[in-house]
Amino acid sequence: MPEIRKDPVTGRWVIIATDRSRRPSDFSRQPVVLKGGRFCPFCPGNEQKTPPEVLAFRQSGGPNEPGWTLRVVPNKFPALRVEGDFDRQGEGLYDKMNGIGAHEVIIETPDHNATLSDMPEKRVEDVFWALRDRFQDLKKDRRMRYILAFKNHGEAAGASLEHTHSQLIALPVVPRRVQEELEGSRRYYEMKERCIFCDIMRQEINTGTRVVLETDYFLVICPYAARFPFEIWILPRRHFSHFEHSDVPTFRNLGWVVPTVLREIDNVLERPAYNAIIHTAPLQDPELLYYHWHIELIPKLTKVAGFEWGTGFYINPTPPEESAKFLRDAGLA
C-alpha cells in the first residue's frame, strides 16, 4: 500500500510508493563527465573574461590575476542588478518592481578538472566561508531581504559551464517557499517552544532508518516526506537560524561532510547531476529560535512531470528509508 506522508515543516503531502519502489539501478544513468577542451572563463589566466572579482582567496597575485584558490565574481548575465531604484508600481491589478538585487558566481577552484566531491577539505570549507563573507557584505544593503545560495552540478541540473561553481542571488523579496517554511516552523515553535528541526534531528537519530551520516556537527538524513528519490538534508546539529551565523567548528566540518555525502551519491548513483540549495532565514531578521538553516540536496534522477510544478504535490518512487540505506551502505563515511 502506498503511503501519503506530510512534511512537518511545510505541510506538503507526498505519495511514497512503497510497493514497486525504484532502486538506484532503475534510474537512467547520465553520469556527469567533465569534457574540458573548450575555452573556460573561470580558468586561471582568463580573469579578464569575467566581471571584476568581489572577493578572492589567493596565495599570490593581485586582484583579477592568477594565484587565487577561490574567486567570487558578478554573473556576466545577471538575473538582477545592484544599481537603480525599485520603482515599485502597479499595472492595473498587477504589481511589479525593477529587478534590483545581486547575482554572483563562486568559482570554487582554479582546477577545471576538480569537483566538490574530490577537492581537498580545506578548499570545500572555503566555499562556505566565501559564501558567508558575501552574505555579510550583501546584508549591509538593507534592500536585500533574502539570499538564495545554490549549486547546479551537471548540465541536466541546469549548469551551463562545467568548471565547478556555485551561485548566489540576493533578492529584495522573500520567496514564497521560504515564507512557507518560516511560517510552519514558527507555528510549531508557538505550540511547543522547541525548534522543529532540532526535534526532527532528535527523532531521526533515535529512529536511525533515515540517517545517512552523523558527525558531532551535522546530521545528514533522507527526510521523512522526501519529494524525490535520494533527496538529502544536511542539518547542522547546533541551532543557527542563519547560515552566516554558524560557528567555526560547524563551518570546518562542512569541508568534510559535503564531499563525503557527494561521494556517496556518486558511488550509489554513478555521478549524477544534482541541485543543492541553502535554506536559511531572511537576511535582515535577527537570529531566530524557531528556524534552523540547512542544505537540501537533490540528485537529478526523475523528470518532474505533469502535476508536480502545478500543485506542489509529489510522487516519490523510492522511500527515504531505502535511499538512506543505499547511501549508508556505500560505506564512505
Add this chain to the structure above:
Amino acid sequence: MPEIRKDPVTGRWVIIATDRSRRPSDFSRQPVVLKGGRFCPFCPGNEQKTPPEVLAFRQSGGPNEPGWTLRVVPNKFPALRVEGDFDRQGEGLYDKMNGIGAHEVIIETPDHNATLSDMPEKRVEDVFWALRDRFQDLKKDRRMRYILAFKNHGEAAGASLEHTHSQLIALPVVPRRVQEELEGSRRYYEMKERCIFCDIMRQEINTGTRVVLETDYFLVICPYAARFPFEIWILPRRHFSHFEHSDVPTFRNLGWVVPTVLREIDNVLERPAYNAIIHTAPLQDPELLYYHWHIELIPKLTKVAGFEWGTGFYINPTPPEESAKFLRDAGLA
C-alpha cells in the same frame, strides 16, 4: 532592467528577464516524434493488457473490446489505491496515512499516430466530457477531496507511453499549491467582492499584449507573472469554480480552443513536449464565487534549475508579452 513581477493570485514573485530575452529559436529543439512500432497497451485489440475500463465512448463492441473512440482505465501501476482505510497515524512528530485514492488513464483516441493537436474537434471535446464524468463519479466517494487532471506530452515532459493520453489522480487531501490559489483568490474576493480571474480577464482583454486567443467562451493568455517561457493559461470566460460545473457551450468550445493553442505552440516551438494541468476547486466544495477553474499549459523548454524547486521563485527568460506575440503571429486561430 529586469523586472520582478508578482502573481496576483498566489503572491509568487518572478524575475522576468527583459534585456537578453530568449526567442523561440534560442531554445534547444527536441520535437516530440511518435516512433510507433512497439507493442502498445493503449491500441485497439490490446484491451486485455490494461485493467478493465471504468468508462468508454464507443461506436461498436462491448466493454473492453475494440470499437471505442475513448477509453478510461485505472493506471496499471497506480500511485494510489481505492481499496482500504486511511489508517491515519503519527510516527513521532510525523503524520502519514495509507495511499487511498484513484489513478486513471484517459486513452484519448484509438489512433496511435494521433495527437490532441490534430484530432477532430469532437474527439478532443470528448476528452473533457470523459474527465467531467469521471469527476462526477469520483466525487461520490466523500473521501476524495481533489482531482489532479493532467497531461504529459512527450518523453521530456514525463510521458512514458507515446499513445496520446491524459491522467487523473483523485486525492484524499488538497495539495498545497491549490490551497495557496484558493486562499489568494478568496482574499481578493473578500476585499473586492469580485473574482480575481474574471478581473484578470477583463484587464488582459483591455491590454491585449498578453492575449494569445479569444473566443466567446475562452480567453487564452500568457500570464503576467509567467514562470516559464510560453506558459499559457486557458481561462473559461463564464465563471465556474469547478471544471465539472462548466456549461455545454464551454465544453464544446474546448474542442476547438485546445487543439488550436497546441498547433500554435507546435508551430512556434517545433512540437515541444508539454505539461498541461486543470486547476479546479476542491471536489466536495460547492460552486464558489471566488475561484475560477482554468488550464495551465507549459511547454518543456528550459530545465528547471537550482533554486526554483526549493524556493518557488522563478526566472523567466522570455517576457509573456513576447511569448504571446509569437503565438498570435503563428496566425492559426
